[in-house]
Amino acid sequence: MTSCNGNKDQLTGIIWKSGFDFGFNPAACKTCGGRCCRGESGRVWVDAAEIREIARFLGTNTVDLMQSHLQRIDNRLSIREQWDGEGFRCVFLECGAEVRCAIYPVRPRQCRQYPFWSRCRPPAEECPGIVSRTPEVPGGRDVAGG
Ligand code: SF4
Numbered sequence: 137m138t139s140c141n142g143n144k145d146q147l148t149g150i151i152w153k154s155g156f157d158f159g160f161n162p163a164a165c166k167t168c169g170g171r172c173c174r175g176e177s178g179r180v181w182v183d184a185a186e187i188r189e190i191a192r193f194l195g196t197n198t199v200d201l202m203q204s205h206l207q208r209i210d211n212r213l214s215i216r217e218q219w220d221g222e223g224f225r226c227v228f229l230e231c232g233a234e235v236r237c238a239i240y241p242v243r244p245r246q247c248r249q250y251p252f253w254s255r256c257r258p259p260a261e262e263c264p265g266i267v268s269r270t271p272e273v274p275g276g277r278d279v280a281g282g
């Protein structure tokens with residue numbers, strides 16, 4: 137679903153990023169059902185540039201997008217979520233035959249960076265793609281950049 141930017145190990149496919157004590161295996165996204173986009177209530181912050189990009193992608197304007205898909209919280213804008221009977225999920229998460237983000241090419245920075253968030257490490261039970269940095273994990277080494 138979200139898939140982050142980073143440095144992919146060509147042998148294992150695992151992404152490692154400097155400053156983080158874990159890696160991320162994007163292959164897990166194929167079968168996890170978008171756990172990072174649903175569950176407990178949360179915030180997905182968007183800035184003005186991201187709002188314009190999402191509106192352009194959806195073929196609408198920013199005013200309509202804000203009214204239909206965003207909510208104002210503490211003077212910031214976050215993507216709305218909806219209750220699906222079991223938990224909350226982002227309004228852009230499509231749960232048909234395939235679980236996918238409807239705005240994946242223009243998803244917000246917060247989604248692109250997941251699970252490599254600087255303020256907190258997502259719990260492993262939320263993201264099955266998280267890989268601990270251990271000697272047993274092939275490719276578990278630092279790579280430049282990040
Ligand atoms: S929770 Fe992790 S594995 Fe699942 S879709 Fe999100 S980033 Fe991918």
Ligand code: SF4
Nearest residue numbers: 173226228229237247
């Ligand atoms: S915008 Fe897309 S990637 Fe981000 S939380 Fe919503 S469904 Fe998930």
